[in-house]
Amino acid sequence: MTKFNIHKLPLLPGFADTVLDSQYTFRQVLDAMSHPARLIPLKIKMEVPFPLYHTTAAICLTLLDYETPLWMDLKEKEEVADWLRFHCACPIIASPASARFGLIFNAKDIPSLSQFPAGEDEFPEQSATLIIQVKGFTPEIGRSFRGPGIKTAEHLTIRGLSDEFWKFWEFNHHRYPLGVDVLFTSESTIVGLPRTIEVKE
């Protein structure tokens, strides 16, 4: 007979209002993806397990379900995995190769983007979306972003992100229409970076 674990940490609740909060989050994610490199506010009131940001947690609750395998670079924090499994019912997998979503907490040490599925020529949408938690954003200075959704060019510095990411990004952008899409999250802001965007120093 199996004994159930009675000394687990209490599980935290999800959205206070499932319908309104997830609709609002979806709207902000849509905004972020259609206006790349623009700072989009995402403010949700809820308690989330460390080290998830509120923004990251809200995006997960909105986009993940049982059909979206998740890979994350956080092995030791069972609390986060338990919370995601309970509220999103998403499988958490060990290899990024079959993930539909990637959750990256350590933006200083980003795994190569080519490890994630980039879709196929017939089905480019069957690719992964990465959610990367960063320290913050400084608009109007830094790298230039060009592409659909940006009138001329946007400038943005993403704090706490390794420079190596941009090497991966160059390759990712050149694979278009294949490639992964990225959502950067800070404590209360999100920034979208779809594969269509060209980034230069």
Place this chain on the structure above:
Amino acid sequence: MIDQSTRQEWMGILAKAQVEELEEIWNLLRVKPTYYFVRPPETGLIMIRGRAGGTGLLFNLGEVTVTRCTIQVKDGFQGTAYVLGRNHRHAELAAVFDALLQDSAQHLFLWEFVIQPIRKKMQMRKTMLAKKTASTKVEFFTMVRGDGV
């Protein structure tokens, strides 16, 4: 020590209880625990399967509504309930009692005071129904042809 099959048993009884019974017991509780929703009651559909025919093969009988709920008692246990139907209060109360029953300090009392009476009532309802059904039973006798001639 409480094991999984015991918990399954009480979860089943709480799920099959009538919501009025649970409400009545809840109102009688002198110390009511404070709790919050980890997952507020939500209703969905599940496919129920069963051995419907005489051959014993599994058959999709149809979809039924199910309401589930998970609560966390303050400084206590987490309770979960899955109940048939759309009664949110039923799922909530069943989850609360599930959490309380896991607490060994309250387990015995609640087992005697909540689970046993509900089980007795359920059994009574079942016997009543069986009796009612049995009373409609028709016996068919076949006349034996040419008997006694």
